[in-house]
Amino acid sequence: MPKDQGLVSWKKLAPGMFILEPGNSAKFKTGDWRTYRPVLDKEKCIKCGICYALCPDLCYKKDEEGYYIVNLYYCKGCGICAKHCPKSAITMVLEED
């Protein structure tokens, strides 16, 4: 473990640790504490968008074909999408490191 674990030098922080760039929370990777990842079976999917509507991290985005695709940069693996998918088209699969 390196002694200096800081992300950025304290000298470079804005006073009060204010964040001067609006909306930069989008850069914050929340996908790295996931244990299970949602996997979509497009055969079963009816493109209803319930996964999109219920995802607490707004990870789902509609693709060109109309399927809702998860963004694993943000997905924390909560499994709400899989639980509520009316066609059981989403399966939670264990992440292997």
Next chain:
Amino acid sequence: MGKVIAKEVSIAIAEAVAQCKVDVISAYPITPQTHIVEHLAELVNNGELDAEYMPVESEHAAMSACIGASATGARTFTSTAAQGLLLMYENLFIASAFRLPIVMVIANRSISAPISIWNDHSDVMTMRDSGWIQTFAENGQEAVDLIYHAYRVAEKALLPVALNIDGFTLSHVIEPIELLDQELVDKYIPPLRMKYKLDPKKPITMGAIGIPEIYTEAKKAQDEALKASYRIIVNAWKEFEKLTGRKYQPIESYKMEDAEVALIIMGSLAGTAMDAVDLLREKGKKVGLIKIRLWRPFPLRDFLKAIGKVRAIGVVDRAVSHGSTGGPVGIEVRSALYQSNKRPKVVNFIAGLSGRDVTVEDFVELFERTYDAISKKPRFSYEIYGVKE
């Protein structure tokens, strides 16, 4: 220069705050601070002060409102004491971590229980580590001057300032006080321009999460800011001296040049202690007094310089740090001495709790006990002085 007029210290403080052209006052009345905010409310109501007076529902809200207002770039003021300060507690740390230049007067009062409205320093000592700049006034003139100083310092250092005045013994007494001419105040305290503030046109985030990879750096930056404020504090006093002729320093010494025994004190008891010094000096005892005006950031170098070559120090604390090795000031002094090669004997007294009088005779007694420490090893690391067995 302004006119010297006899005024209640609380009223004079309120008038000085008004002279500093505060934008927002947010406070909840609590004895013995009430006269300060009541008078400010009057000034706003009479149209003499163009400010927003927020009569909030609690001290927690008072500090929250100051934080919110200050974050938008407004000049803010609040005042409290004892339980009121404790109710503000969690927000005190946010104010300093956000680097907000809030100014607060604490009319120092004992903490319950038992219920007490009288004076000691048990309230402010709970916020010792909160990251606020903390000063102690000895008398009315100093209290007023430290108000001007507080705004000057807070806004340059971007840190909140807590100015401590002893409840009743200072807040409610009438003293001859000179308020500065408005012109001088305006010169000393220019309009507040905050570089980073809440502004819809230029959005920023305050209060973001400090994950383990950044919290340490945020705290280091805050700690360095408080240390760096020392220079700003001292320079602001030098500027003040140029404007008014009144000189203030982080540590004030009284007859310390050749002193072999010294007492250390903060706040309004210093005057009484000085009388004891004079009395003992008449009897040929080489005693002196050190008054700590700037408590945070602790002026280590000034302190080590001030103690000179004393052989014994008696620290007079006004608060108990239960289960500790001394009172808060006693602990600080012992720790400070370990930074140097000086090794005077240190005895620590806790006196004047909840407004109990500490008289000239008491100070003479404390000096004598401190003298004893030169030849005899003290039996206790601290002692609650004057307690009835």
